[in-house]
Amino acid sequence: MLITGTSRGIGKYLTEHYTKKFTVIGCSRKESNYSSSNYTHFCMDVSDEKKVKELFNFIRKKFGRLDYLINNAGKGSMNHSILMPVSVARDILETNVIGTFLFSREAAKIMKNKKFGRIINFVSFAIPFKLEGEAVYAASKAAIVSLTHVLSREYADFGITVNAIAPPATKTDLIKGVQDVKMKSLLKRQAIHRFGNLHEISYLTDFLIGKKNKMITGQIIYMGGV
Amino acid sequence: MINTELITKLVYSVIDEINLELPKTKKLKKKLETQLYGDKSEIDSLSLVNIVVLTEQKIEDKFNISVNLADEKAMSQKNSPYKTIKTFVDYIEKSIE
Numbered sequence: 001m002l003i004t005g006t007s008r009g010i011g012k013y014l015t016e017h018y019t020k021k022f023t024v025i026g027c028s029r030k031e032s033n034y035s036s037s038n039y040t041h042f043c044m045d046v047s048d049e050k051k052v053k054e055l056f057n058f059i060r061k062k063f064g065r066l067d068y069l070i071n072n073a074g075k076g077s078m079n080h081s082i083l084m085p086v087s088v089a090r091d092i093l094e095t096n097v098i099g100t101f102l103f104s105r106e107a108a109k110i111m112k113n114k115k116f117g118r119i120i121n122f123v124s125f126a127i128p129f130k131l132e133g134e135a136v137y138a139a140s141k142a143a144i145v146s147l148t149h150v151l152s153r154e155y156a157d158f159g160i161t162v163n164a165i166a167p168p169a170t171k172t173d174l175i176k177g178v179q180d181v182k183m184k185s186l187l188k189r190q191a192i193h194r195f196g197n198l199h200e201i202s203y204l205t206d207f208l209i210g211k212k213n214k215m216i217t218g219q220i221i222y223m224g225g226v
Numbered sequence: 227m228i229n230t231e232l233i234t235k236l237v238y239s240v241i242d243e244i245n246l247e248l249p250k251t252k253k254l255k256k257k258l259e260t261q262l263y264g265d266k267s268e269i270d271s272l273s274l275v276n277i278v279v280l281t282e283q284k285i286e287d288k289f290n291i292s293v294n295l296a297d298e299k300a301m302s303q304k305n306s307p308y309k310t311i312k313t314f315v316d317y318i319e320k321s322i323e
Contacts, residue, residue, distance in 0.1 A: 049294065050292070053292045053294065054292060057286055057292060060283065060286075061287075105296075109279045109282070109283070112276075112279070157272055
C-alpha cells in the first residue's frame with residue numbers, strides 16, 4: 001500500500017492502521033516520526049515528477065506490485081482570495097491536483113499488471129459548502145472530484161477502482177488555525193453535527209479497498225453528510 | 227551505448243508480449259512501418275497504453291533510465307509519436323538523450 005502525506009493527521013493515522021495488515025510505503029515533505037518494520041518513508045514533494053517516478057520504480061522493483069494507493073497529501077491555506085499570493089495558490093494546486101494526478105498515473109501503470117488496484121482520493125466539504133477563504137483549496141479539491149470521475153472510467157478495464165472521500169471535520173493540523181466559531185458553524189452544516197473520528201475514516205477506506213468491492217468506482221463520499 | 231537498434235529490439239520484445247494478449251487476426255507485425263495509432267492501426271487505445279507503459283518499464287529495467295513516454299501529441303493523427311513503431315523508436319531515442 002502507498003499512502004501520501006503520512007507525517008501527520010489522517011495520513012499518519014491510516015499509516016498506523018494499515019501497517020498492522022500490509023507493507024506500507026509513505027511519503028511527505030517532512031520526515032516521519034513513525035517507525036514500523038512494515039513501513040518505509042520517503043521525503044519528497046508529491047508534485048515532483050522525477051521523485052515520484054523514482055518512488056514507483058522502487059515499488060515496482062522491490063515488490064513487483066501495488067494494490068492500494070491513498071492520495072491523502074493535501075495543502076490548504078485559509079485566506080481571502082484577494083490576499084492570496086499566487087505562489088501559495090500554485091503550491092496548493094501542485095500538491096493537491098498534480099500530486100493526485102501523478103501518483104494515480106504511476107500507480108495505474110503498476111496496478112494494471114495484476115489487473116487489480118484500489119485508488120482512494122481525498123476531497124473536501126469545502127466544495128459543496130463553498131467555503132469563503134478557501135477559494136483555491138476548494139477549486140483544487142473540485143479538480144480531484146473530476147479526476148476521480150474520469151480516472152474511474154479510464155482505469156476500470158484494468159481492474160482498478162477510483163473513489164474519493166471527503167472526510168468529516170476532524171481535529172487535525174489542517175484546521176488548527178480555524179476559529180472555533182467557524183468550526184461550529186461548519187459542523188451545523190453537516191448532517192451529523194460533530195467532529196469525525198479517525199477510525200471512522202479508516203472504516204470507510206477499509207470498505208473501499210476491499211477485494212469484494214468491485215462495483216463501486218467513481219464515487220465521492222461526503223462523510224458526515226453534506 | 228543505447229542506439230536505435232537496441233531500442234528497436236526492446237520495442238519488438240514489448241510487441242511480443244502484447245501479441246500474447248491479442249487475437250490472431252490483430253497481432254502486430256514486428257516491422258518499423260507497423261501502425262500503433264491512427265486509422266490504420268489494428269489495436270485499441272488500451273493496447274497502446276499497455277505498449278507505452280511496458281516500454282517505459284523495460285527501459286527502466288534494461289538501461290536503468292527513468293523515462294516518461296507520455297506526450298501531449300499522443301492523440302494527434304498527424305504528429306503522434308506512437309503512430310508507427312518507427313516514430314515510437316525515434317521518440318524514445320529523443321526522450322532518453
